[in-house]
Every structure is written in structure tokens, then in C-alpha cells.
Amino acid sequence: VKRPGQTISKGHKNYDLMLNLQLGIRYSVGKHSSIMRDLKQSDFDPSEKFWTRFPPEGSKSTPPHQSVDFRWKDYCPVVFRHLRELFAVDPADYMLAICGSDALREFSSPGKSGSFFYLTQDDRFIIKTVKKSEVKVLLGMLSSYYRHVCQYNNSLVTKFFGVHCVKPVGGQKTRFIVMGNLFCSEYRIHKRYDLKGSSYGRTLDKADGQRDETTTLKDLDLDFVFHLERSWFQELMWQICKDCEFLEAEKIMDYSLLIGVHFRDDYSGEEAKMSPKNINSEEGNVNHDETFMRGYHLLPDMDWVMEDQGPFIRLGVNMPARAERVGKGRSEMEHQNQDWRLRGESNRGNEVILYFGIIDILQDYDITKKIEHAYKSLQVDPTSISAVDPKLYSKRFRDFIHKIFVEDKVL
Ligand code: ATP
Ligand code: CA
Ligand code: CA
Numbered sequence: 359v360k361r362p363g364q365t366i367s368k369g370h371k372n373y374d375l376m377l378n379l380q381l382g383i384r385y386s387v388g389k390h391s392s393i394m395r396d397l398k399q400s401d402f403d404p405s406e407k408f409w410t411r412f413p414p415e416g417s418k419s420t421p422p423h424q425s426v427d428f429r430w431k432d433y434c435p436v437v438f439r440h441l442r443e444l445f446a447v448d449p450a451d452y453m454l455a456i457c458g459s460d461a462l463r464e465f466s467s468p469g470k471s472g473s474f475f476y477l478t479q480d481d482r483f484i485i486k487t488v489k490k491s492e493v494k495v496l497l498g499m500l501s502s503y504y505r506h507v508c509q510y511n512n513s514l515v516t517k518f519f520g521v522h523c524v525k526p527v528g529g530q531k532t533r534f535i536v537m538g539n540l541f542c543s544e545y546r547i548h549k550r551y552d553l554k555g556s557s558y559g560r561t562l563d564k565a566d567g568q569r570d571e572t573t574t575l576k577d578l579d580l581d582f583v584f585h586l587e588r589s590w591f592q593e594l595m596w597q598i599c600k601d602c603e604f605l606e607a608e609k610i611m612d613y614s615l616l617i618g619v620h621f622r623d624d625y626s627g628e629e630a631k632m633s634p635k636n637i638n639s640e641e642g643n644v645n646h647d648e649t650f651m652r653g654y655h656l657l658p659d660m661d662w663v664m665e666d667q668g669p670f671i672r673l674g675v676n677m678p679a680r681a682e683r684v685g686k687g688r689s690e691m692e693h694q695n696q697d698w699r700l701r702g703e704s705n706r707g708n709e710v711i712l713y714f715g716i717i718d719i720l721q722d723y724d725i726t727k728k729i730e731h732a733y734k735s736l737q738v739d740p741t742s743i744s745a746v747d748p749k750l751y752s753k754r755f756r757d758f759i760h761k762i763f764v765e766d767k768v769l
Contacts (some may be wrong), residue, residue, distance in 0.1 A: 363477050364464030372464065372474065374425050375532060378524045379485065380457040381412055382425055382430035385521070385537075388452045394439070401436040402504070404497035408432045431523035433493065437500060438520045443505065444515050445538065452519070455480045458534070481542040481616055483519065485534050492590040492720035493521055493533050499608045506604045512597050512673040514615075514715045515604070540616055540715045543676065547713065550574045554614050555751075555758030558734065558742040574616075577758070582619075584712060585680040585766040593673055598759055601716055602752040611751040612721040615759060618713035619681060674714045680766065682707035723748050 366376050400406065410430045416422030419522060455461065455478040462476040462485070476485040496503075496518065507513050517538035525531045541547050552574045554560060560577035562569065569575075586594065605613060671677055721727065723745075730745040740746070741754070 363465035363475075365460055365463050365630075366476070367460065372465075374526070375524060376462055376476070377423065377425040378412070378428045378430070378526070378668065379522070379534065381421070381425070382410075382432075382522055382524060383458045383520070384453055385412075385420060385430065386432050386435060386522070387449050389435075394443075395436075397436060397440055397504075399501075401434060402501040404434075404494070404500075406434050406436075408435065411740075426465055426529075427527040428529075429525045429527070431525070433497060433521040433523075434500060435520075437504060438518070440747070441504065441517075442509070442519050445519070447519060452483075456485070457484055460636065477539060483536055484539045485536050488533050488535055490531075490533060491722075491724070492535075493523075495608075495610070495720045495722050496521060496535065499610075502604070502608065506601075510597065510600055512593065514597060514674050515601050516715065516717050516719055535720075538715075540717070541618045541714055543618070543620070543711075543713060545620040545676075545711055547571065548621050549618075549619040551576065551580050551617045552614045552717075553577050553580065553617065553758065553762070554612070554744050555755040556742055556744040556746075558652070558738050565662070581683055582681040582762070583684050584710070584763050585682060585707065586677070586763055588765050589671070590671075590677060591763060591765040594763060595760070597673055598756055601680055602756055605716075605719060606748050606752040607618050608724050609748045611723050611727065611746065613716050613719045613749045613751075613755075615714060615755070616717045620711040620713075621681075622709040622711065668730065674712075675711045677714075679710050679711045679712050680707040 366373055370376075383387060408431065410420060410432070411417065412420045412423065412425075412428050412430055414423055414425065414427055442449070458479070461479055464481065465475045465477060471489075474487045477483070478485075503515075503518070507515070507517075518535060519538070520536040521534070522536075523531050523533045541550070548571050550571075550573070554577060557577060561579055562573065562575055605611075727745045731740070731747075734740075734743045734745065741750075746754070
């Protein structure tokens, strides 16, 4: 299975940065794990940040280390401690995932922003370097973010676990956020889409080189419609609405719905083992039956779960769906159907498992975005460009989601 990213080992240009980050996180998580108290309003104060010096020889509160002398900043640590608990992240698991030896892989910055991304070996967490302005946005909306994710268990917005800054003595500051990886799955993700609902420039550049399953495709590359079981479809639309209301109120734009697709009927190599074939068929045979999406229950948006109700799924996490091909010319469509029959696939579409969530939510409609809007508006239809006012952005985003997800009529 191809996994994205390259392990950061000694000699890598960001090796020291990684060591510092690991030392810092170990220190922060350790420090706050013993004191669990209720949150106070002052914990959300953006000026609630703590610098710690990590000299190589060690200090009263920090261990000796092999890296450069650096300072470490923790933003609103008590809030993030509570968020980790809310998102069911065990402190020991968290520390081990990030701070274990050779724990991180770097994937070359997929976005245009120039951020670096690090993935933990267990695939659970992503660390992203961010701009000062993004930290500011996150801290500014922290209390409403906290309220939002507490209120909506099934919220699709990015799960944030921590915000930090590393500053080597005499060097530049690097700011990080730690967040959940949407594609943490035992099943292979065959296709990924980063969808904004805008069209201008929303296709993968031909020049982007080799495409494979770790390539993130964009709006115009999407040629599927996803059929969801009725109650999940409704739950999804409702939740997207709530999440968009929140983002709009915070004046956020430029976010994406990130979707990962696992095709159940891909039988290449070890795939057979990897796919949840035996969901409905005891023998584990290929079965393109209509019951694929039944027998599952959406995990209710509440703390308790009734037993013997069958397997549970969560919104955006391992969600069964049917992916129907669309958006091709008629002749190509017929060709495709033939293609399917040859491969023994059903033309009702492919059975898939979906993973999705809303990412990149730290951009507000600032002066650079307004200029980008004004400038691009001179060249193309203003509603097709990504940079638009948050209200318009959210409306377009929701409309787009309504187009690519449909209620499954057969069930
Ligand atoms: P830009 O601002 O140019 O859109 P960016 O540098 O801010 O890009 P993001 O949009 O946050 O980057 O993410 C870029 C890509 O990284 C996504 O398209 C996705 O492939 C991957 N990615 C980001 N966040 C996650 C996540 N939480 N889980 C899985 N993959 C992610
Ligand atoms: Ca983005
Ligand atoms: Ca961004």
C-alpha cells in the first residue's frame, strides 16, 4: 500500500524542527495531563500562551537533548487539553504517536500556501505549519469553536488538538497546528478530492506530474455522485448547514470538503483482505446487492449508544455509499458502461466507503483575499473564483455538496 510522505530522519532539513516539536509536545502533554480542571473563560484568552526554554543541557523543567537551543510556545493549553479529551484522544497515545522515534513523515506541501505537513506513523494526526494570521484566526474563534464541537458531536470541521510555536535561538519562528487525519483508515483510500465548490482553477494541473492514489484531485476532476442512505443523507445536509453557519459567523472562507474514497470492489493484490467485504456476506464473496448500505446505523449525535443495534458508523467516518459515474459525454458514458460490464461491475455504481470532513478553516476574508477577488473578477466570472465573501462562499459550498451527494432512492 502506498503511503504518502517521506520519513524524516537525521540529515533531513527539518530534522531539528521535528525533534524540537517532539520535545515540546512531550513536555506540554506531560505537564497538563495531571491537572484536569474545568475550563475558565480566561483559558480562551488569545494571550494565554507560555514560553519554555529548552537548552541542550536541560533545565529544571526540561530534559537535556541533542538538538539546538530553542524556545517552545504553547497556546491556550488548557483548552486544547479539553479538546483532546472531547475528541477521545488519550494523552499517552497522543504523545507516543507524535514523539516516538522516527514518528513523523513529511508530505510535500500539497497546497499552494507553502505549508509543510507531517503525518504520524499511526496515521492518526497531521501537523501543519501555519502562518501567524492563521494562528490568530484560530485563537480568535477558539471559544465558539469549542462550543460548536461540544454541541455537535458529528461536526465535520477539522479537529484541532494543539497549537504551538518553535523558535530556535537566533532563528525563525515556526508555528504548528496538530489536527486529526481524515484518512486514518484500515482501508486503502483510492481517490481523494479537495472540493471548494468553485470552478476557476479547480482542476489538477497537467504539469503536476504523475497522478496516483495519493494525489488530491479537485472540483472539476470529480466525476462521481455519491448516493447515501436516506437518514445519513439528511444528517449530512443538516450538519453541513450547522458547520457552514459556524464558519460564516466566523467570517471564514476558502475551506474545502476533503473526501477520500475506498472502492470495495477493487480486487488488486492484497486488496481483497483490506476491504470490508464481509459486511453483509458471511462468506466474504463479492456481493453487489442492494443491502450494502443497510445493516448500519448512524451513530446518534449523543453520548450513549444502544447495544445490539448492529455496527455503527459516524458521519464522515467509514460511511458506506454508492459512487455513480457522471459528468461524461454520452458516448463516453456508454463506453464506460461497457467497461463496467467487462469488469463485472454494476452500472448502479461502485460500492464505496467514504471519509470526509471540512479542512483549511483558518482563512478569513482579509485584504489579500479581497484583492485576489477584485483582481480575478476582471478576468473571469466572479462567482467561479475561490476568493469570495464568506456568506457567498458558504452558500456556494452547500449548493455544491447538494449536487454531489444524493439520497439513495432504491433503499
Ligand atoms: P491552500 O491554502 O493552498 O489550499 P494549504 O497549504 O492551506 O493549501 P490545506 O488545504 O490545509 O493546505 O491542505 C492541503 C492538502 O493536504 C489537502 O488537500 C489534503 O490532501 C491534505 N490534508 C490537509 N488536511 C488534512 C486532514 N485533516 N486530513 C487528511 N488530509 C489533509
Ligand atoms: Ca486548502
Ligand atoms: Ca489554506
